[in-house]
Amino acid sequence: MVMTIDQILDNIYPLPEVSKQALKKDILEASFPKGDILLRADRVEKSIYFVKQGIVRAYSKTPDNEITFWFGREGDAVISMKSYVANQKGYEDIELLENSELYELKTEDLQKLFDEDIHIANWGRKFAEQELLKTEERLISRQFRTATERYKELLKNNPGLIQRVQLGYIASYLGITQVSLSRIRAEIK
């Protein structure tokens, strides 16, 4: 599965052709190997990315282990929100779980367009709003549903994920141990 940059941009908010060309002029395409760390928690990141093809995970290191808290796949924005919004170090390292093709957009270029073009400003607004809705959905899911429910939800909303991501990461994402996830999987069958 592959997502074109036009699909991704239009999906956020349809832009007039002139604005869209201006935005696309600042976007580059690049390939990265599996295992690469695309974004790092200890840096203020200067670019945001969109996934053309591939899968990534965001995780944060704690003293004794690491916690996975997001998976990104085709069409998703890969971004250190804290860097993007507040120019501060984020929480997450983001690692490529497959060889991936990404679209890259430098934050600085985008900021300039926000000040010049009202359509792009509103595109940026829509982008933040949609990411907000997704984050809210994740928070609600975590607050309201048990790990078992959330695992089933994941299977339903994202059936491909489990083939592409190892279960240890998924257990961490669900907020349980790998042993607990094994128990859940044994029960379901």
Place this chain on the structure above:
Amino acid sequence: MVMTIDQILDNIYPLPEVSKQALKKDILEASFPKGDILLRADRVEKSIYFVKQGIVRAYSKTPDNEITFWFGREGDAVISMKSYVANQKGYEDIELLENSELYELKTEDLQKLFDEDIHIANWGRKFAEQELLKTEERLISRQFRTATERYKELLKNNPGLIQRVQLGYIASYLGITQVSLSRIRAEIK
């Protein structure tokens, strides 16, 4: 403690005077009594609010109980994000825990300004971005820290809250039972 509308608007993103006046023209002030339900989960809400004075809680009803997942106080935006962004019913009822004074802004008026004024479009972008960062922070807190840690964090970041909100709501917010919260409180002392 009271927050003026100027403080609230400027805090999101400083606007040129002309734009700010245009925005303020659409904002009304109103008082609501304790116990009022300001926003409802079963409606597409048409307004957003900012808290001048008071405290509110967002909760969602499940078959057997209700789960509190947010507290808003002076300066905070009270909003059904799903209504605002996607024109769909949200997750939450929002209840006033004190007699409160709020600033009201109709979504429709705001949308019109987004299309007309690039500064307001960027203000709206900043608003969404900041809400996003707060939501992300809540998600991270929930994923990374134990209930005990989150309770201590709450005490530190928000020492007034515990005087203004009953512990049952706080326990629910922390994702534990009231009995567990009592145990935590007993241990800490």
Place this chain on the structure above:
DNA sequence: TTCATTTTTTATCATTTGTAAAATTTTCTC
């Protein structure tokens, strides 16, 4: 203030989840 109601704490027991370690299965490399 006093009484009734609501909120919070304490105690007990049952259930769930975690930890550690071993067994099994899958994946990767040569």
Place this chain on the structure above:
DNA sequence: GAGAAAATTTTACAAATGATAAAAAATGAA
């Protein structure tokens, strides 16, 4: 394809959390 490494499952036991009930404390109305 064989062997090594990594990932997953299983088991046994320990620790944490939940459910329920009852006592204590705080709040509010008359």
